[in-house]
Amino acid sequence: MAAVDAEVAEEEDEEASETPARRRIAGKVLVLYVALPALVLIGAGAGLYMSGIFGGGGEETPVEEVVADPVFYDLPDFLVNLSGPPPAHYLKMRVSLQVTDAEAVKRLELEMPRVLDGFQTFLRDLRPEDLEGSQGMLSLKEELMRRLTLATQKPLVTDILFREIIVQ
Known part of the structure; x- marks a missing residue:
């Protein structure tokens, strides 16, 4: 086993x-x-x-993408005397506004007296030194945009384009 x-x-x-x-x-x-x-x-x-x-x-x-064509609106020419000591200085300015659409143009035309008043009062308070250089133009553009938005009570304008600026 x-x-x-x-x-x-x-x-x-x-x-x-x-x-x-x-x-x-x-x-x-x-x-x-x-x-x-x-x-x-x-x-x-x-x-x-x-x-x-x-x-x-x-x-x-x-x-x-469907991109809408830009819509521009030309403001009337501005001719204002600038503040400051003599001799008197003048500002001549031509501006175009780029608006959001064609409907915004109609709304802007209704608000135009308020827009022009805001621009005129601001421009008359400027001094020639305020418009010197690119920083002066940028601050002018920003302030005009702010006054536009206040006048129209809603943002209708996307850009402000200077066509002519003359300071004498």
């Missing part, structure tokens, strides 16, 4: 030693022949999809 027990023990040892080796080989085969090709195919498919060749459906048509 000892001989039979020894044979059974040897067979169990052989089966036990073969099973982990077979499992390791089976795991490597599974990774090499199944998982790795699957990852390569998934990566290639994702790359083709992202490039638009596969499943991208072709070129997208660009959406064109």
Whole structure:
């Protein structure tokens, strides 16, 4: 019986030693022949999809923005005397307003007496030094825009364009 027990023990040892080796080989085969090709195919498919060749459906048509043509409104010429010590200085100015749309022009024409009054009172308080350089023009433009917004009570004008400015 000892001989039979020894044979059974040897067979169990052989089966036990073969099973982990077979499992390791089976795991490597599974990774090499199944998982790795699957990852390569998934990566290639994702790359083709992202490039638009596969499943991208072709070129997208660009959406064109509809940009409205600018609407301009010319104000009457301004001729005012500037404040300050003698000799007297004068400012002649021609201005165009860029308005939001054609409806804003109608609204602006209704508010024009208020706009002109605000411009005249501001321009008469200026001194010749206030209009020197680009900083003077920028501050003049900002103040005129502020007075326009106050006069019309809602923003109808998007920009003020100086067509002519003469200081004598």
